[in-house]
Amino acid sequence: MLKDVVQVERDQEADCGRIDAAVSLAETALAALASSDDSHKRRCELRDRTILSVADVRRNIIRRARQAEETRRKMIKAFFHDKVPSQRTIEYAAMLHDVPTSALVHHLRYLIRSGELDRVEGVFHAFENRADRHFYIGAFDEIAAESAFANSGDELAERLARICRLADETDAKLTDLWFRHISPKTRNGIAHEAMAEAQPDAASVACR
Numbered sequence: 001m002l003k004d005v006v007q008v009e010r011d012q013e014a015d016c017g018r019i020d021a022a023v024s025l026a027e028t029a030l031a032a033l034a035s036s037d038d039s040h041k042r043r044c045e046l047r048d049r050t051i052l053s054v055a056d057v058r059r060n061i062i063r064r065a066r067q068a069e070e071t072r073r074k075m076i077k078a079f080f081h082d083k084v085p086s087q088r089t090i091e092y093a094a095m096l097h098d099v100p101t102s103a104l105v106h107h108l109r110y111l112i113r114s115g116e117l118d119r120v121e122g123v124f125h126a127f128e129n130r131a132d133r134h135f136y137i138g139a140f141d142e143i144a145a146e147s148a149f150a151n152s153g154d155e156l157a158e159r160l161a162r163i164c165r166l167a168d169e170t171d172a173k174l175t176d177l178w179f180r181h182i183s184p185k186t187r188n189g190i191a192h193e194a195m196a197e198a199q200p201d202a203a204s205v206a207c208r
Contacts, residue, residue, distance in 0.1 A: 005068075005071075005156060005159045005160060005163075006159065008064055008067070008068070008163060009159045009162060009163055011060075011064065012061060012064050012065075012162075012163045012166050012167070013166060015057045015060055015061050016061060016166045016167075016169070016170045018054065018057050019054045019057055019058065019061070019170050019173065019174065020170070020173065022050055022053060022054050023050065023173050023174065023177055025050075026046060026047065026050040026177065027177070029046055030043050030046060030047070030181060033046075043181050044181060047177060047178060047181040050177065051174060051177065051178060054174070058170070058171070058174065061166070061167045061170055061171075062167055062171070064163055064167070065163055065164045065166075065167035065168075068160045068161075068163040068164050069160075069164055071160060072141070072145065072157075072160045072161075073141060075145075075148050075149070076141055076144050076145055076148040078148075079144075079147060079148035085121060085122075085125060086118055086121075088118045088122075089118050089119075089121045089122045089125065090122070090125075091122075092118065092119050092122030092123075093122040093123070093125040093126040095122075096122065096123065096126040097126070099126075101127065101130045101132050101133060101135070101136055102136060104123055104126060104127050104130075104136075104140070105136050105139050105140050105143065107123055108120065108123045108124070108127075108140065108143050108144065109143045111123060112143060112144075112146045112147055117147070120147055124144060127140055145157055
């Protein structure tokens with residue numbers, strides 16, 4: 001769990017800046033190479049060296065993002081679990097027994113915005129007992145955070161979200177650098193595998 005979120009955000013920003021600089025230098029060098037068979041090999045070597053050179057920095061970025069997400073999740077759970085549920089909360093949770101889990105997510109958003117805290121807690125407790133909650137936990141946590149962070153101020157929520165967002169953006173840049181400088185044969189092979197996974201085989205279709 002993160003203790004100094006401000007410092008972690010600064011460290012995350014600094015490390016992402018290092019990777020941005022490395023990618024920018026690599027892109028400049030890659031653009032200067034001619035399009036021959038030999039230059040393709042040199043481009044791949046340059047790409048790989050760049051990615052390997054920032055591997056430790058990337059690991060730190062991902063670690064901070066995971067810690068930020070864990071902190072966020074623990075604060076949300078603590079907000080609800082540290083309170084003794086009122087009788088009204090228990091009764092409302094019981095009323096939601098037959099409501100689909102997907103509908104609980106939308107209902108939670110409505111209750112938070114209307115300020116019905118007892119019912120918000122009831123929805124949370126109902127959600128925690130759902131066997132299929134893992135399908136909706138991301139969306140549910142996003143909405144529940146509005147209540148959990150209300151007393152901490154929006155700044156904390158924004159900092160935790162930014163730590164995660166910076167990690168996603170930086171990882172996307174490294175992925176793009178790698179994918180744009182692989183051989184057409186390898187790229188076509190990856191695309192073919194993706195299409196094969198997306199299409200059901202004949203046997204599975206026949207069973208439907």
